[in-house]
Amino acid sequence: MFYWKIISVMRGLGYKFFLVNGFFLLFFISCKKEMLPISEGTERAADQQLKDSIFHYYKLYSLWSDNIMSEDKALFSFTDSYASPVDLLTALKRTTPFHAGYNASIDRFSYLEDISKIGSSPDDIEVNRGFGLFVSLGAVNENFAYPIIYYAEGGSSAAQSGIRRSDVILGIDDDQDFSVPVSCESGSCKFTDEKIRQAVVNKLLAAMQQSSMRIKVRHTDGNESTKSISSTPYEVNPIIKNKVFLYPAKAIGYLALSSFEAVPEGKANRSRLNQVFDDFEQNQIRDLIFDLRYNTGGHVSTVEYMANKIIGATADRALMYKYILNTYLSQPNNLPGESFDDVNFQRRNNLNLSTVYFLVTDVTASASELLINVLRPYMNVVIIAEHNGTYGKPVGFFRQEIMGKKGLWVASFKLTNARNQTDYWDGIGGDQRNVRDYIFRDFGDAEEDMLSAALNHSLGKAGSSARASARSDRGQAVKMTRIENVNIVSQGYMRR
Template sequence: MKITHIKFIAVALLSGSLMVGCSRETVMPELERPTRPDTDEDLLKDSVYHYTYGFYLWQADLPNWFADVRGNTKRYNSADAVLETLKGYARDDAGNAYDRFSFLDRWGTVNAEIQQGLAGSFGFDVRYNSDTDLYVKKVDAGSPAYQKGLRRGWKILSINGNSDLSPASMERDNFTFLFGALDAGSISLLLRKPDGDEVSVTLERGTYQLQPILNQKRYDVAGKKVGYFAFDIFVSTLDDRGNPTYVKDQLDKLVAQFEADGIQELIVDLRYNGGGAVVTAEYLSNLLVPSAVGNGIMYTNKVNAGLDDFLLANNVRIDFSPVHFNKRNSLNLSRIYFLVTEGTASASELLINNLRPHIDVKLIGEHKTYGKPVGYFNWNILGVDLYAVSFQTFNAAGYGDYFSGMTVDKVVFDDLTRDFGDAQEDMVAEALHYASQGGFSSDGAGLQATARMGIAKQMSAPINQTLDRHGRKGMYNFGKKANQ
């Protein structure tokens, strides 16, 4: 049987929790969506098996259906169901599936968000600040929510008239109400601002350009100059023709300012960053690594034994050779503090892992990162993009097995009542404490607002993990092209 491979856009991607289909972070408005093809679902099911087997990292664990592919795939009602089954074969020693990540993108929205920096959503996300209170955790600049005045730190009192937003209530229907409201075309909110005023707003989903740098600061502590920036998503620094994007320009200006300010230590806030373009993770790694690294190894890749032959047979070239540092700027840091949650995934983790062998790295946040050292590239079949895990990354020290996440050096909970970069926000305050005192605050005398709030945040932590995992996350490399 002939497998139709319509086109290939080379994309290497590491991703956190992925929801098959569309999420509020990636869905473009109806008029912005590409035309959905009339797909031959039976052929798509066969093709998903064929290509997944060809470049799957855990190829050896997959069943061999080649004697009768159609006979096996016909048991499933969709290509998505075929892929979900294939994801269950490779398991760790505890019996847990390695692959929580592979997916089909039937709308082709990845390129718009990560390559072009375009999003179609309300432009805000939520989190619990205690075991009862739901807050706006982030608002994208220029988004519908931003234009209506919403900001981080506003308490949400009701959504679409429903004021029972307690974690217990949301859990009872497995977050169906909350996620349904956040993913809809419009939403009505009643909110309380920090000054106590209550505001009612109705939002319509809209298209806007993502601004990855949420805030930047400089602090002077104990004779040190400490920099800070909050980075929300790894939008590509290169467009599809290899030309610099607005994000590269923004990062260059940011680091040039840190150089001019004589920054010695840096706080990189990745608490909600679920990933993005691998080329941006590489670029940022080069900007932040000490000059002494020279052109040493940044990271290496592990792929299945037959991948090169498979790609060659399909007239596709993808370079999985080791990636080396290429340090060109003069910023020479002595320590980097990464602020993280379990929503910190993929490209964010790659950045951290790249730098760890070369500089003193401290992780501050909520227990651990998401845990995804594997990735994939895009394979377009009949107009549907297949992302099946195809490689694993390892840093210069050979470390890349953080499937359960990177454990933090100091547990500090997100303080939703303060803005990004506020010196009194708990995560930032802990980093500044280390910078001034040479160590973390002692247990029992930490920087959480009150003992009661600390306990409440621990109670809400599992709920926030669910909220942070909602939506598409990933790491994409648009720099590698198919042979024509």
């Protein structure tokens, strides 16, 4: 099973068992356990064997294995020079080529997980734990900023309670003071008291460690409500919002997806997505807007499913993607039961799309980038970016279990599209850049900046407000000013 995901240890300010790094093509395999060759008569303690094995497998699987020293008698002195497995892995990653784009070694992706705590079964990857809340700070007027919910993950207690993007947090439990003073001028705001800002952030982070909370929010219609939510395990519903915008000239589909969860036959996620695309076909949409602004990745098989639901008739059976492998993985049967064969499109739709729009931010990564990349050779793709483009994760890996203690994920291969485009280490650039991610309007609101930009482009109305008869209702939103570059509370959301 192939999987591609950005690591998210505290995703949504709650613990998420999607422990996957970077833009990783994580594919779970059951492969023969190889024992590290140890010289006869050599005795190594368990912690030494663990570090020796990390070196061995990193050398075996790394896409840049030629840069790594050989396994000779110097191996033990090298691994013993590092205090911990993490320190050793950090040193190994530093042996990979330097990448100027992020001013570091190119392998910023490989990582270790503690499988003794989360379990060794890949089935854990389908379960998230937490409140499912993603929070920023934004100015609600010229004097004060408050925590703003910019995303409540589907399936979570927060989402089920009715909390949604654009809700303003007024209080948590008995604490009703979450305001932060700001000074605003010409539409730009700054914090005026850093101590108060940090105190509010600390209170939010502390609240997210609780097992439950009562959260008071103000909705965009001005009404206030108090919700009781719990930090519990939940199965993700990745569909944030879907609708069809009906204009006189054309119908435009919209789908906001939080992650590329597995879509096996007979399961809820596949059924939900089939219904979405059935609705698109029934309304004969001509353009599709794919909102991936917070989508950090998921299963490659789901990317294939999505691509086959979008691709046009002329590209049916054409190449979707192929692998670029390291030397070891290029040899047949080194990973029994796994295939690195080319993958071709198998069209599963009756759409006739003119353009596919992608709404992205600098956390859009992995499987999201793969979907964009495989469609580019065959379709008119337009990328609307909050900043410059996507995150940049063109490598994949799989988990190697070591001694029942650690799971080692080594960046081992790349996927390339039909044009051999693969080296987007610094992200896939946007066609329209610096388009504000306006968190004060809900997903699917035609007046939200990023969605509006896509609608306007589709309708040929640059700079105008897109209005339509939408198939799902939306509330009235109050326009507020967003504080840029200082607003991410969920500091553990993405590890780089």
